[in-house]
Amino acid sequence: MNQPSNSNTMNQTMQLLEELTSEAVPRVFQDLLSIELHPDATPRVMDDPAAQIIGSVGFIGDTTGIIYLYASMEFARQITGTMLGISEAEVEGEEMVADAIGELSNIVVGSVKSRLCDSGKHCTLTIPSVVCGRHLTVEAASNIHQKILGFHNSHHYLRAELLLKV
Secondary structure (H helix, E strand, O other): EEEEEEEEHHHHHHHHHHHHHHHHHHHHHHHOOOOEEEEEEOOOOOOOOEEEEEEEEEEOOOOOOEEEEEEHHHHHHHHHHHHHHHOOHHHHHHHHHHHHHHHHHHHHHHHHHHHHHHHOOOOEEOOOOOEEEEEOOOOOOOOEEEEEEEEEEOOOOEEEEEEEEE
């Protein structure tokens, strides 16, 4: 009898996490970067031959999970320049880009965490983590619920991958 209740609670929590992330990503990009992103009904596989970057921040507590943000390196360089108030040509090296994507991930997930706490699901954030490479994917363990959200503008695509621990 407990299983349907636990499953129901998990589905409700994942739906809440999905809604909060769907709101936070476009709002943070608009407010912080003046970049307009729209939901994309068919999340795409991030497979940029030039490389991609993934920023992630976890949350631990009443609700435990992690949110990954995938972007092409081209988009990440644009984001970095905008965040730092410099041109893309002035963006030097992957470390600068990784720092910016880590901070952006922290801001997005911090917004989600704040709203989770407002709904009574208290949690704390982990430190941001960033990975760069080609053909990167995240494999979810069997005790993890996973949801993928896509966002786009006229030039770039962003993927958010939500993992929620059962």
